Amino acid sequence: MSSGSNPWSKENGGNRDGIGPNSNCSGRTAAGHALVLNREKVTAENEWTGQKSIGTTKYGQPATTWTEIIREWPKSTLFIVCNEFCERFSYYGMRTVLTLYFLNVLKYSANTATMMFNGFTVLCYFTPLLGTIFFVSLLYTIGQWVLCLASVQNSASSFHPWLDILGLFIIGMGTGGIKPCVCSFGGDQFEPYQQKMLSLFFSLFYFSINAGSMISTFVSPLFRASPCLGQDSCYPMAFGIPAALMVLSTILFMSASCWYKKPPPPTENIFSEVYKIGKKAVANKWRNDKGNNPPHWLDYYFDTHVCIYDSKCCQLRSQKGDPKACQKRQFVTDVKCLLRLLVVYLPAPMFWALYDQQGSRWLIQSVMMDGRLWGDTLLLPDQIMTLNAVLILLFIPMFQAFVYPTVSLCIKITPLRKMVAGGMLAAFAFVLSAIVQFKVNTTLPDIPVEGxxxxxxxxxxxxxxxxxxxxxxxxxxxxxxxxxxxxxxxxxxxxxxxxxxxxxxxxxxxxxxxxxxxxxxxxxxxxxxxxxxxxxxxxxxxxxxxxxxxxxxxxxxxxxxxxxxxxxxxxxxxxxxxxxxxxxxxxxxxxxxxxxxxxxxxxxxxxxxxxxxxxxxxxxxxxxxxxxxxxxxxxxxxx
Structure with a gap:
């Protein structure tokens, strides 16, 4: 660090404690925090990299050629990618046949089956706020095997539906706990200078997700449609193979444990910090003893904020050598940006609520239709979801190479316009679905009216x-x-x-x-x-x-x-x-x-x-x- 930016230099009026003369923070406390923080940073970097020269190849530059990339690639990430492939195969393989399981084994009505499917999906996407990879993987695996065991039972068994619900609850907790951890943990295996390799990793990572879902959504219905145990269908196989893949996923992940770079977990809960900021701002606005009128309601937070009593503000002042630095100023600015972004995300819940109808209402619609393609060849209702993963894998390069360049000649392409176009196409898809349902209704048997x-x-x-x-x-x-x-x-x-x-x-x-x-x-x-x-x-x-x-x-x-x-x-x-x-x-x-x-x-x-x-x-x-x-x-x- 140069003397011009050194908080200890005389030019900054500093001292050995790293605090400017105008600061009211405790010198010992602030210096202690700064020194501990720096020691932890250096130690962590040494533990994560395991090499003396940080940020360069042996040639002194980041890896750019394929030979250098292959040589320097963190081999532990291959286990993470395989883990994700197996986990996604397990999840989508089970989820693909779930609605038909509700209808045919648990004998639920179409409305109840839809409600159960949607409830399970909500659980899966709510629980990412919890969990770690390994222990939740064990929970996930147990849930898959519980559901497999339940499917072996006759539909009249007293084990239904309680054993099934228990298995689905455990799976929902498990898959949700894993979801936010794996991709970020994979990114932690790379150094900050390995940007190109990091980009390649995420491309490979998301390819494995779609490959796992594509294969499972195609073969899992075949397992379900195979006769076994005296039945025309074989849900134990459709659930058992994903359960076995989840066991393999956990084994693959743990087999590379000694090679992983394991950064220390964050010591704070970002949701809690945002909540505290908002709560204090609302309380101060309600009182408004000073009679001020800031431009944003979150700025009321600073009516009662005193930097000298905030350890983070003291740490920031110590690091920057600026006696006026305030960590909460930047944090409140970030929260304001978050609130502005929430407007963009308002349509997202509705889009995904409709999108997941593919696994419930659209699937039930397809059951009522003739799935024969030619001769005795059938397209099973739950196999149609394979197209989702196939089209993702095909359309990403197609849009990047042809569609976007062509459209951009006439229309400027922005993320917002992409979202609007996608929303309009999704709405049109549901119009087509409604037209199909009108045709399906003409083939349904007459049901007497009430009375x-x-x-x-x-x-x-x-x-x-x-x-x-x-x-x-x-x-x-x-x-x-x-x-x-x-x-x-x-x-x-x-x-x-x-x-x-x-x-x-x-x-x-x-x-x-x-x-x-x-x-x-x-x-x-x-x-x-x-x-x-x-x-x-x-x-x-x-x-x-x-x-x-x-x-x-x-x-x-x-x-x-x-x-x-x-x-x-x-x-x-x-x-x-x-x-x-x-x-x-x-x-x-x-x-x-x-x-x-x-x-x-x-x-x-x-x-x-x-x-x-x-x-x-x-x-x-x-x-x-x-x-x-x-x-x-x-x-x-x-x-």
Whole structure:
């Protein structure tokens, strides 16, 4: 330091304590702080660099060539980049299938699934205020394995949903705690003069983030869609592989512990300091004993601020040799800048709230659509999010090399204009989404309005035409083996009736057995759809399931009503998928040791929905039909 800037020099009127003669700070306290601060700085620099010549290569200049960069590159950062790749793979791999897990395993409604997904996202982005890398990584890993364990349980298990919520809470705490630490810790591995290498590191770092998310959002839905454990889906694999990647991430990070440069943590909480400034300014403005009117409300803070009682002001005066220096002046100026910047960030919460609809509402929308690309090739609903990472990786170089230079020929490009253009494009995307939803709504089954119910009819006779009339005077004619439908092309055929006890008059023409002038009644509940089957054994009522499949694998809904003339069967049912297994005769297409070769309805799992008695002219009979619940089944041949 030159004498002109040395606070101890005579030109500055200084002394060995580093304090000007006009300063009222305690010489011992200020000097002590300054000396301790300088010693800590020198010690820290020596510990971080581990070299005598700070800031240069052996040629005396910062590394510029690729050879020098590779030679001087901090090898520990490679472990940090690998850690980030594995962590992002783990997070996005789990998050991609989370909404479908809520819908299909926990049996949540679309609204509840959206609320749970958004709540988990809020937790993940609130907890970055807490945590460190290693210990929170352990917490993160535990949460992933808890969620994996929960997904192994049957959907009717008492472990749901509490074990799932516990796992998601732990994951949210873990990923949020890691989020703000890793990138800054990676930057700490470089010296201040290594600006080019630091820039390359962050490019590599964010490439690893998008690579991890791109790969995981593509393969995790494939894991989910793979049959396992007797189910059409495999959420344990979709959650288990990200959990294993999180274990690998933690191991990779800790394996380089001895090579990391570990700067001392900050001793202050910046949020607390800003809060104190604002609180004191508001209190002083409220009192305003001096009657002054500063240009900014934060300037009221200085009404009660005295530098000689502030250790930071004393340290600054000692370092600069300026008896009028005030550390709080610059800090208050920084807080003013922060408040001005907050205006720019006001649209950000709304943008990200809409952006995250990709993982909830947009995903639910895509489940209702036909995902077939060609033949039997399906684009799974949760795979569409892969495009986000792919387009980021493609558009960054494309915009830098072509779009921005071309547009700048006509329009000056500024960050604010980029934000406005991005916001307009995001708004347009939601307009397109609304248009798509209008088209999707035309394919959804009709749902009765409040206070009403639907009734369909099925004619099980081979040579009998039925005429069915409701009490409201509406009549329907059913041909042999015919059914009443209510589609866009053939509507309205179903009876729409007021909820409550309703009756029908049934007559037949042809070989109709005892079905003549028969009156039957059934209790209808609001918002439900029912069916009435008329056949040689009598009349049978049941409730239909009009919900679309939510598995996102091109499924359709299948339900069984089993009514045999010679026997009553109310046990388990299974459909064999006609995919011959290796080592078995083609005549026996299902491997009895592989549960995934079957679509099964099991009584012990509550999948026998009802045992309903037939109704004849003489009333209820002793013959019952077994009504099994509707189940989502993948396309293909079954027997």
């Amino acid at each position: 009403h119910a639907f009734m369909s009819g099925m004619n099980a006779f081979d040579n009998c035409t039925l005429n069915i009339c409701a009490t409201n005077g509406n009549c329907r004619t059913l041909e042999p083996n015919g059914t009443l439908t209510n589609t866009d092309r053939e509507r309205p055929e179903l009876f729409e009736l007021v909820a409550g006890l309703q009756s029908w008059q049934i007559n037949g023409t042809g070989n109709c057995g005892a079905i003549q002038n028969m009156e039957v009644e059934q209790m209808l509940h609001s918002g439900s759809t029912y069916w009435m089957m008329v056949g040689p054994m009598g009349v049978l009522f049941g409730e239909a399931d009009s919900e679309k499949p939510k598995g996102g694998m091109g499924e359709f809904r299948v339900g069984f009503t089993l009514a045999l003339e010679d026997i009553e069967y109310q046990g388990n049912l299974a459909l064999c998928r006609q995919q011959p297994a290796a080592g078995y005769d083609n005549a026996s297409t299902c491997d009895p040791r592989r549960a995934e070769d079957f679509v099964a309805w099991q009584v012990e799992d509550g999948e026998l929905k009802a045992k309903s008695a037939f109704i004849t002219q003489d009333g209820l009979t002793e013959r019952h039909a077994a009504i099994y619940e509707f189940k989502s089944v993948r396309p293909g041949s079954c027997s």
